[in-house]
Amino acid sequence: xxxxxxxxxxxxxxxxxxxxxxxxxxxxxxxxxxxxxxxxxxxxxxxxxxxxxxxxxxxxxxxxxxxxxxxxxxxxxxxxxxxxxxxxxxxxxxxxxxxxxxxxxxxxxxxxxxxxxxxxxxxxxxxxxxxxxxxxxxxxxxxxxxxxxxxxxxxxxxxxxxxxxxxxxxxxxxxxxxxxxxxxxxxxxxxxxxxxxxxxxxxxxxxxxxxxxxxxxxxxxxxxxxxxxxxxxxxxxxxxxxxxxxxxxxxxxxxxxxxxxxxxxxxxxxxxxxxxxxxxxxxxxxxxxxxxxxxxxxxxxxxxxxxxxxxxxxxxxxxxxxxxxx
Ligand code: PBG
Ligand code: ZN
Numbered sequence: 001x002x003x004x005x006x007x008x009x010x011x012x013x014x015x016x017x018x019x020x021x022x023x024x025x026x027x028x029x030x031x032x033x034x035x036x037x038x039x040x041x042x043x044x045x046x047x048x049x050x051x052x053x054x055x056x057x058x059x060x061x062x063x064x065x066x067x068x069x070x071x072x073x074x075x076x077x078x079x080x081x082x083x084x085x086x087x088x089x090x091x092x093x094x095x096x097x098x099x100x101x102x103x104x105x106x107x108x109x110x111x112x113x114x115x116x117x118x119x120x121x122x123x124x125x126x127x128x129x130x131x132x133x134x135x136x137x138x139x140x141x142x143x144x145x146x147x148x149x150x151x152x153x154x155x156x157x158x159x160x161x162x163x164x165x166x167x168x169x170x171x172x173x174x175x176x177x178x179x180x181x182x183x184x185x186x187x188x189x190x191x192x193x194x195x196x197x198x199x200x201x202x203x204x205x206x207x208x209x210x211x212x213x214x215x216x217x218x219x220x221x222x223x224x225x226x227x228x229x230x231x232x233x234x235x236x237x238x239x240x241x242x243x244x245x246x247x248x249x250x251x252x253x254x255x256x257x258x259x260x261x262x263x264x265x266x267x268x269x270x271x272x273x274x275x276x277x278x279x280x281x282x283x284x285x286x287x288x289x290x291x292x293x294x295x296x297x298x299x300x301x302x303x304x305x306x307x308x309x310x311x312x313x314x315x316x317x318x319x320x321x322x323x324x325x326x
Contacts, residue, residue, distance in 0.1 A: 022308045024300070026070035026326055030113065030273075031319035033066065034211055035059050036079040037096040047207035048278055048317055049285050053079060059100040063110045069323040073111040075167065075315055076100055077212050080121050086129055087121030091153040098161040105162035113194060114158040116151055116168040116179065119214040126216050127170035127224060141223035147172050152182030159188040167250070169196040171224045177244035192247035194273055198234035198260055199252045201225035204279030211278065234260045235267065242268065248313065253277040255302060258309040265310025274311035276302065281317040296325060 010019050036043065036053035045051045054062045063074055078096035080089035089095050097114050104112050119127045128142030129150065147170070155166045166183070168175045176195050183191050201222045209215035226233060238249055249268060251260045252275035265272050280302065288295035299318045306314050316322070 022304060024304055024307055024322070024326065026319075026323035027072065028307065028312065028314055029071050029303075029319040029323060030073040030075050030313060030315045031066045031071050032075045032077060032315060032317060033059070033062055034077050034079065035062075035096050035100040037081040037099075038079060045207070045211040047210050047282055049289075050321070051211065051317060053211065056096060056099050056103070060103050060107045063104050063108050066320055067108065067110055069320040070326070071319045071323045072109070073113060074104070075113045075115060076104075076163075077115050078120060079213050083121055083123040085123060086150065087118035090118055090121035091150065091157045093157060093160075095157065098157055101158060101161040101163050105164070111164050112162065113165040113167050114155075114163045116155045116158065116166050117170045118147070118150060118154075119170070119216070120212050124217045125214055126219075127221065128172055141219075142172070144173050148174050148178040151175050152178045155179040155193075156182045156186050156188070159183055159191045160186065163191065165192045165194055165248075167194040167196065169199065169252075171196065171199050171221075171226070173240075174244070176241045176246045180245040193245065194248035194250055195241040195246035196252055196275070197238045197241040197246060197249045198257075198264065199225050199250070200228050200257060202228065202253050202256070202277070202279070204253045204256070204277050206279055207282045208278035228256075231260060231263065235263065238264055238268065242270065246270070248273050250275060250315075251311075253280060254306045254311070254314070255280050258305065261306065261309040261311050271312045272310055273313040273315060274306045274309075276306060276314055276316035276318065278317065296321070300325070 034053040040055045042052040042054050066074055076097050080096050101112055117127050119125050126142050128147030158166050168179055176193055248271045249264050250273040251257055254274035254276040261274050284298050287293040303314055
C-alpha cells in the first residue's frame with residue numbers, strides 16, 4: 001500500500017510521550033474533605049469507598065494524609081452539630097468549617113478552599129432560605145435575595161478563619177457579587193472566588209448527599225440548579241459570574257458535561273475547574289468491585305479526559321489515589 005498518511009508512525013513507545021497533548025499532575029487536583037462536628041471518630045462513607053467523615057480534631061491529620069500523596073489543595077465540606085431553618089451554623093465563628101480551617105491553615109501548608117452553601121446547615125436541606133409553605137407546594141423554592149446576605153456572611157466567616165479561597169455552590173443568582181462584596185468589606189480583597197458557575201441539577205450527586213448529610217428533606221433542586229438539557233444557558237450563567245468577579249469558573253458534574261467544560265475553556269481566559277462528582281466516583285468503584293472495570297485505569301482515563309476537554313483544575317475523590325500513582 002502506498003499511504004502517505006500513517007498516524008501510527010507516532011504511536012511507538014519512543015515517540016508517544018513527545019507528541020502527548022495532555023498531562024495530569026498532582027498539582028491539578030483538589031481533594032474534597034468532609035469534616036463532621038457530630039462525631040469524635042472517623043466515619044466511613046459507604047457510598048464513596050475510601051472516604052470518611054472526620055472529626056474536627058482529625059482534620060489536620062486528614063489533610064496531611066492528602067498532602068503526603070502530593071495533592072496540596074483541599075475543598076472542605078462541613079457537617080454541623082445542629083441544623084435550623086436558616087442554617088445559622090454555616091456562618092458561626094466556631095462552626096465546623098471555620099474551626100477546621102483555622103487548624104488546617106495554622107498547622108499545615110495546604111491550600112484550603114471552602115464550599116459556601118447552606119444545604120448541609122438547614123434543617124430542610126435546601127441551599128437557601130425557603131419561601132413560606134415550600135414544604136407543601138413543590139412550585140415554591142428558596143428566596144434568592146434573602147439567601148445572598150447569608151452567603152456573604154458564610155464566605156466572610158470562612159475567610160476570617162483563614163480560608164485561601166471560597167467556592168459558592170448554591171446556584172443563587174448574584175451569589176458571586178454578594179460574596180465579593182462581603183469579602184472586600186472586611187479587607188479580604190485577595191481571597192479568590194471559585195464559582196460553581198454552571199452547576200446542573202444532577203442525579204450524580206446522590207452519594208455526596210449521604211456523605212455530607214445534605215439531601216433536601218422535600219422536593220428537589222431544579223428551581224436553582226441548571227436543567228441538564230441546557231448548554232447555551234451555561235454560557236449565560238458563566239458570563240454573569242465573570243461580571244460579578246469570579247476568579248475560577250467551575251463546571252459540575254464533569255464527565256457528562258465535558259461539552260460545557262470545553263465551551264467555558266474556549267470562551268474565557270479564566271482558569272476552568274471541573275468537579276468529578278461523587279456519582280462519577282461511585283459508579284467506577286461499583287463496576288470495579290464487580291470485576292468489570294480496572295479501577296486505576298478508568299479513573300486515570302476519566303481525569304485525563306476532563307483535562308483534555310479543557311479543565312485546568314479537577315476536584316475529585318480520586319485525587320489521592322491518582323497522585324499516588326503519578
Ligand atoms: C452542596 C454541594 C453538592 C455537591 C457539592 N456541593 C450537592 C448538591 O448540590 O446537592 C456535590 C458534590 C458531589 O456530588 O460530589 N451545594
Ligand atoms: Zn447547597
